[in-house]
């Protein structure tokens with residue numbers, strides 16, 4: 001049996017299969033370039049694991065206080081080697097990206113300090129960490145001030161605005177690589193490096209921190225290769241390779257990482273504590289798989305943009321834009337179309353495929369959110385998933401796909417669901 005017949009057997013309309021196949025064919029050159037980046041990053045990760053001397057003994061962990069957790073320490077050494085940083089904190093006690101970002105900010109800011117976002121409003125969940133939205137325990141409550149410089153209308157950095165925003169109180173600059181739930185573009189590590197160079201030329205002791213969520217392994221370099229003092233992300237996104245069941249990382253300078261470790265645990269309790277329990281094998285193996293898993297997700301995102309753009313939906317980034325992360329935003333124009341898309345993604349899942357996603361309140365988010373994910377790890381967005389805040393213009397954020405065939409099937413299923421409900425006409 002041919003795989004195309006299998007799509008039809010699984011309920012996809014024949015015309016949707018034919019349309020999708022013609023689009024996939026046109027992407028071969030693009031995909032080849034992504035495979036080359038994946039190959040480079042696979043070698044970089046392999047070299048990092050070898051440099052850290054990963055051995056069989058590292059695949060088991062400790063419990064209790066977690067003293068002498070060799071696997072945990074070796075994994076952190078491998079992260080530091082890959083990101084070219086002095087040190088790293090890679091822990092299962094960090095539950096997600098938001099948690100890792102909160103630790104990095106709370107650890108490195110003191111009362112009276114100011115933090116600056118030079119690239120506009122940060123990711124939704126950071127609003128409560130910072131206190132942009134009133135929240136219990138925010139940095140604002142602890143006397144840390146926040147300043148923001150928006151991008152210029154053409155999407156460029158507002159260099160004058162950034163210069164004017166830096167003052168004697170500015171301590172930390174937070175730069176978000178991926179667009180998150182906003183409609184700006186995502187930045188390349190090199191562009192982030194330009195901001196870092198600029199702000200450090202004004203105030204050399206500024207701590208430059210990058211929210212690297214969804215960006216890892218997409219490019220040949222990381223923001224830490226361009227002077228970031230800390231790069232921060234979630235292990236249930238790119239760097240966990242789909243195997244990490246929990247976790248976050250912060251890679252950076254020795255001083256920053258030490259402050260993060262005592263903030264995560266307690267003053268006096270630093271990196272030497274923190275049991276990995278049974279996580280070491282999954283975190284190490286996930287890191288090993290992450291470059292090719294990320295490439296699968298990136299290809300799925302490009303396929304989604306290519307398929308939906310041609311039938312009239314606005315895609316961000318556009319189908320032919322070079323990627324800086326794995327997120328694909330597609331503006332679907334109505335709540336009903338958005339729910340149909342998410343229904344298709346959910347129906348393509350290996351877990352909970354029979355569930356129909358609905359919009360609901362989510363901690364950390366202001367609007368109701370709909371999330372489609374039938375994942376092995378709850379909330380894992382390196383696995384095929386789609387989510388959207390319920391607000392005009394009804395943009396869905398699509399990401400993930402541990403394998404390209406699954407990402408492809410998900411996109412086709414979403415397209416087919418919308419097609420059958422009359423939201424799409426095939427040319």
Ligand SMILES: *Cc1c(COP(=O)(O)O)cnc(C)c1O
Pocket residue numbers: 096097098099101123125176177178179180211213214234
């Ligand atoms: C996902 C994401 C976060 C938050 O991560 P969670 O793991 O969902 O808490 C922060 N910043 C950006 C840009 C993200 O994409």
